[in-house]
Amino acid sequence: MDLHVALPSGRSCLVSMGPDATLGDLKVAAQKALQKGFLRLVIHGRVREDFECHLSKVGLEHGQVVYAIVQTPQLAASFQAFALWCCGGGCVTWGHPGYGGDSSAVQEELRMKGVQHIEASKHAFAALLSDGSVVAWGDPGYGGDCSQVKEQLKNVCQVKGTGCAFAAVRQDGGVVTWGHPMLGGDMSAVQDQLNDIKEIEASDGAFAALRCDGGVVTWGEAWFGSDSSAVQDRLQNVQQLQSSHGAFTAILADGAAISWGPAKHGGDSRAVQARLRRVRSVRSSGSAFAALVEEGGRVSVVTWGHPTCGGDSGHVQDRLQNVQQIVGAGSAFAALLADGKVVTWGHPMLGGDSSSVALCDVQNIFGSCHAFSAIRADGTVVTWGHEDRGGDCSQVSERLHEVLQICGSYNRFAAVTAAGDVVTWGLEELENDNSSAQERRKRFQQVRSVDDVPGLELL
Structure with a gap:
């Protein structure tokens, strides 16, 4: 059977399918012919995701036109694993199983209900599904098991993760938490205040919830910002x-x-408080903040926090003109200017010094714990920072074309191309990992061979 697969742009291809072909076979064939890695098939006005269904049962005839929609892939990362999904579809994961790299136990639910968004802790993932429910996997001690609160996870509109716990906001303004109790998983101390919540933000060990009335409620570990008592009287109309x-x-x-x-x-x-009056936006590195502020008829960048991690931007202030975007890594910042150039500051070995690379025509920037990656206007990628931990992509640069999305984990980056290729680079092994070299090689086989991740072609 010959079928025409057409995109909304008018571009199309002809694919020949055998008598036993399934919808999954058709999707894979169309993606290869069109060089588009993430398609949704529309047959008789209906999006079809039942990939096991044979074409003979779908009502397709020889020469018929099948329409396809190009999806936008999304990536999330724990410390040593990645999750890739398209909104409304399924999800594929790879990396260290103990960090969420193995999602096989929840794959059926992810595929049947459709993923809307995925958040990560250090060792786990939590997915918000199309029906408002939540699925988690990975290390239970880091939020990888939400079974005890499953019945409360209905009509969820947001999920956020600390390093070791997750919090979900329901449409009724209620909050549900799970994971490490000391690092955000236990909200009992502020339970009576967690109503009419608009959204939640998370540090590595604490949550801050924004109420619809502009107030803020915090909980978790004090060392990670859970104690807001010193500024509570000023946290109004947030x-x-x-x-x-x-x-x-x-x-x-x-x-x-x-x-x-x-x-x-x-x-x-406090050292810069007088300048924080007309703030447009704030971004963070691991231990510092950078704000875009309107000052004297122009937009300036104001920084504070640990000087080595980007809290001191004095030496680049004269170059921070026409800033469009600021992105933080673990110990540095990168500012994207209107002309496509980039200015960096912070720890010089961890992304704060980009003098060795040509940063022009940049469209988007992504940070990890130790490095930055940037997508240029032509879809190629440039990286800088710690060479062994994502700052050097030279070994895979020939595969980094028409890149759509990049995400950074603790020591690695993963990139997705328009053709559906997934490319990773950086350090594979955990620090302080005393297992044998053979065990480590086996454990990270999926990270090195993402082309063989099950279900990638049918995402």
Whole structure:
């Protein structure tokens, strides 16, 4: 049977299918012929995801046109695993099983209900599904098991993760938590305040919930910003929240910004408080904040927190003109300018010094714990930072074309191309891993061979 597969743009291809072919076979053939890695097939006006169904049962005839929609892939990363999904479809994972790299136990639910969004802790993932329910997998101690609160996880509109726990916001404004009790998984101390919640932000060990009335509720470990008592009287009419590794910053309705948490993580903004009056946005590295602020008729960048992690931007201030976007890595910042150039500051070995690479025509920037990756206008990628931990993509550069999305884990990056190729680079092994070399090679086989991840072609 010959079928025409057409995109909304008008581009089409002809594919020949055998008598026993399934919808999955048709999708894979169309993706290869069109060089589009993520398609949804529309047959008789209906999106079909039942890939095991034979074409003979779908009502297709020789020469018929099948329409296809190009999906946008999304990536999330724990410390040593990745999750890839398209909105409304299934999900594929790879990497260390103990960090969420093995999602086989929940694959059926992910595929049948459809993934809307995925959040990660250090060792686990939590997926918000199309019906408002939530599925988690990975290390139970880090939020990989939500079975005890499953009945409460209905009509969920947001999921957020600390390093070791997750919190979900329901449409009725209620909050559900699970994972490590000391690092955000236990909200009992503030349970009576967690109602009418609008959204939640998370540091590595604490949550901050924004109420619809503009107030803020915090819980978790104090070392990670859970104690907001020193600024509670000022946390009124809050519009946005941003977190670093262990601190929070709130933007108020009048444009002011307030920080709290340990000073070493950016929780003390007093030195620049006078400049934080007309704040447009705030971004964070691991231990510092950077704000875009309207000053004197122009937009300036104001930074505070650990100086080595980007809290001190004095030496690049004269270059921070026409900033469009700021992205944080673990210990540095990168600012994308209107002309496609990039300015960096922070730890020079971990992304703060980009002088060795040509950063022009950049469209988007992505940070990991130790490096940055940027997509240029032509779809190629440039990286900088710690060479062994994602800052050097030279070994896979020939595969990094028409890149759509990049995500950074602790030591690695993963990129997805328009053709559906998944490319990873960086350090494979865990620090302080005393297992044998043979065990480590076996454990990370999936990370090195993402082309063989089950279900990737049918995502």
